[in-house]
Amino acid sequence: MSDVSRPSPAEARAEARTAVVIPAAGRGVRLGPGAPKALRALNGTPMLVHAVRAMAASRAVSLVVVVAPPDGAGEVKSLLDAHALPERTDFLVVPGGDSRQESVRLGLDALPPDFGIVLVHDAARPLVPVDTVDAVIEAVREGAPAVVPALPLADTVKEVDPATAPGEPEPVVATPVRARLRAVQTPQGFDRSTLIRAHESVTEDVTDDASMVEQLGLTVMVVPGHEEAFKVTRPLDLVLAEAVLARRRLNDGF
Ligand SMILES: Nc1ccn([C@@H]2O[C@H](COP(=O)(O)OP(=O)(O)OP(=O)(O)O)[C@@H](O)[C@H]2O)c(=O)n1
Numbered sequence: 001m002s003d004v005s006r007p008s009p010a011e012a013r014a015e016a017r018t019a020v021v022i023p024a025a026g027r028g029v030r031l032g033p034g035a036p037k038a039l040r041a042l043n044g045t046p047m048l049v050h051a052v053r054a055m056a057a058s059r060a061v062s063l064v065v066v067v068a069p070p071d072g073a074g075e076v077k078s079l080l081d082a083h084a085l086p087e088r089t090d091f092l093v094v095p096g097g098d099s100r101q102e103s104v105r106l107g108l109d110a111l112p113p114d115f116g117i118v119l120v121h122d123a124a125r126p127l128v129p130v131d132t133v134d135a136v137i138e139a140v141r142e143g144a145p146a147v148v149p150a151l152p153l154a155d156t157v158k159e160v161d162p163a164t165a166p167g168e169p170e171p172v173v174a175t176p177v178r179a180r181l182r183a184v185q186t187p188q189g190f191d192r193s194t195l196i197r198a199h200e201s202v203t204e205d206v207t208d209d210a211s212m213v214e215q216l217g218l219t220v221m222v223v224p225g226h227e228e229a230f231k232v233t234r235p236l237d238l239v240l241a242e243a244v245l246a247r248r249r250l251n252d253g254f
């Protein structure tokens with residue numbers, strides 16, 4: 001006999017609490033020498049603090065798990081303690097691993113049981129607007145097992161021969177139809193048990209969490225991303241990020 005008082009999976013998802021895992025353990029090799037990327041300053045405030053504030057700006061988010069550089073959990077904790085963060089959000093800091101995938105898994109391991117929806121957000125995308133965060137959460141609440149924010153591409157993309165020797169011109173082997181491609185951002189949102197299953201079953205290195213869910217045979221849904229959710233990867237991205245912050249300050253009348 002069915003238990004009429006027990007919520008259906010869809011009802012449970014609609015009610016579920018949301019936590020965010022922020023992988024912040026990378027070195028930032030492409031950014032050049034310096035402190036770990038997440039700890040570098042953007043207009044005087046560490047990139048990680050911007051990213052944490054961007055997640056905590058959503059009223060739906062009640063826990064943020066920051067995955068710190070393996071030997072830097074203490075430093076990251078002190079950093080978060082020293083900056084004003086919304087009181088309605090709890091914070092946990094755990095040490096990360098050698099790859100983004102391992103760092104996310106360590107963050108998932110630290111999640112308390114009572115969170116049914118999990119977002120994974122790069123510390124390296126510090127400026128994502130709250131509307132994008134909320135759109136991802138809403139789509140998971142509505143039943144998608146995995147949701148990614150994404151934008152259409154501005155450039156044409158070529159696939160090249162992977163066997164080309166380093167430094168040699170690369171023969172083009174294909175030109176995918178651009179209109180069907182999307183550049184994927186974070187936060188990516190998941191039904192918690194689906195994301196955990198994906199991390200348990202996919203062992204090869206992948207570049208995002210949603211592709212692990214695709215490997216389970218489930219459909220990942222795309223919602224509109226935002227230009228300001230770009231990833232700080234190379235030195236020019238720092239210039240752009242500071243320009244975006246300056247424009248925001250101007251618009252806010254500071
Ligand atoms: N071992 C790792 C590697 C990456 N990340 C995080 O994953 C996000 C996206 O990674 P990326 O932009 O590639 O950062 P880095 O690995 O630091 O950059 P790079 O590849 O240039 O070294 C970043 O927030 C980064 O801190 C992580 O938590 N643990």
Ligand SMILES: C[C@](O)(CO)[C@H](O)COP(=O)(O)O
Binds near residue numbers: 100
């Ligand atoms: C997850 C991600 O930001 C989606 O675009 C991206 O794949 C991370 O890649 P990275 O090389 O680890 O920065």
